[in-house]
Amino acid sequence: MKNLANFAEIVDEAARTAKAIPQFVGDDEMTLDEAYAVQAMSVSRRIQRGERRVGFKMGLTSRVKMEQVGVSEVIWGRLTDAMRVEEGGVLDMGGYVHPRVEPEIAYLMKKPLSGDVSPMEALAAVEAVAPALEIIDSRYENFKFALGDVVADNSSSSGFVVGGWHAPETDVANLGIIMKFDGRPVEIGSTAAILGNPIRSLVAAARMVARSSERLEPGYIVLAGGATAAAHLAPGVHVSCEFQNLGDVEFRVAD
Numbered sequence: 372m373k374n375l376a377n378f379a380e381i382v383d384e385a386a387r388t389a390k391a392i393p394q395f396v397g398d399d400e401m402t403l404d405e406a407y408a409v410q411a412m413s414v415s416r417r418i419q420r421g422e423r424r425v426g427f428k429m430g431l432t433s434r435v436k437m438e439q440v441g442v443s444e445v446i447w448g449r450l451t452d453a454m455r456v457e458e459g460g461v462l463d464m465g466g467y468v469h470p471r472v473e474p475e476i477a478y479l480m481k482k483p484l485s486g487d488v489s490p491m492e493a494l495a496a497v498e499a500v501a502p503a504l505e506i507i508d509s510r511y512e513n514f515k516f517a518l519g520d521v522v523a524d525n526s527s528s529s530g531f532v533v534g535g536w537h538a539p540e541t542d543v544a545n546l547g548i549i550m551k552f553d554g555r556p557v558e559i560g561s562t563a564a565i566l567g568n569p570i571r572s573l574v575a576a577a578r579m580v581a582r583s584s585e586r587l588e589p590g591y592i593v594l595a596g597g598a599t600a601a602a603h604l605a606p607g608v609h610v611s612c613e614f615q616n617l618g619d620v621e622f623r624v625a626d
């Protein structure tokens with residue numbers, strides 16, 4: 372029998388100590404349900420250390436992200452309060468293995484949502500929408516993984532920055548994005564890259580988390596997934612991202 376709790380401990384310790392580990396599995400060695408079970412157990416370890424659940428992140432919801440990591444399935448992970456980076460704040464790379472940053476859209480939930488829902492039903496459960504940056508960090512050596520590995524590793528969750536909140540009816544279907552390092556554009560894209568419209572990512576989140584007996588809870592943040600490829604962070608870099616109609620999000624990496 373596979374010792375899923377042991378996998379959970381290994382991946383959680385790798386995240387806690389920011390030390391890279393070898394890939395666990397090819398996809399045939401761990402089923403997807405087992406990988407999500409490992410993820411749940413590893414996040415429980417964080418909760419036992421005093422962290423608090425604050426939401427979910429969707430991953431690989433754009434073609435460019437799928438191509439960047441060579442995995443072509445939509446995935447999800449769990450967010451805790453310890454992953455939140457203050458907007459305009461400073462990120463210390465010491466807590467990460469090889470972090471990258473990507474532009475996203477964040478939803479704030481006002482009503483619970485779970486299972487099969489329409490985009491209209493999903494939107495009716497939203498309190499607000501915001502521009503966001505996700506800081507992802509794979510705990511696997513060379514940022515290399517198969518589907519089961521990345522899901523077990525909480526879908527590379529490690530940090531997120533949320534900008535100003537807007538009314539839920541704000542149209543975020545196709546907004547231009549320019550992500551800059553030290554004022555120079557590094558990634559340019561559109562929110563439409565996220566499944567054609569980020570609301571579809573919220574619909575997918577409601578459906579997918581239900582399989583693990585979870586639901587999107589009131590007060591939860593849901594990150595819709597990267598709209599562009601992720602860019603490697605380096606010490607001292609100032610990251611800023613302009614979202615058409617939504618405003619800017621920024622942070623700095625400590626030297």
Ligand code: OOG
Binds near residue numbers: 433436505508595
């Ligand atoms: C997997 C997580 C993907 C996204 O927004 O697509 C993700 C990874 O790229 O390491 O967060």
Ligand code: MG
Binds near residue numbers: 594597
């Ligand atoms: Mg992401």
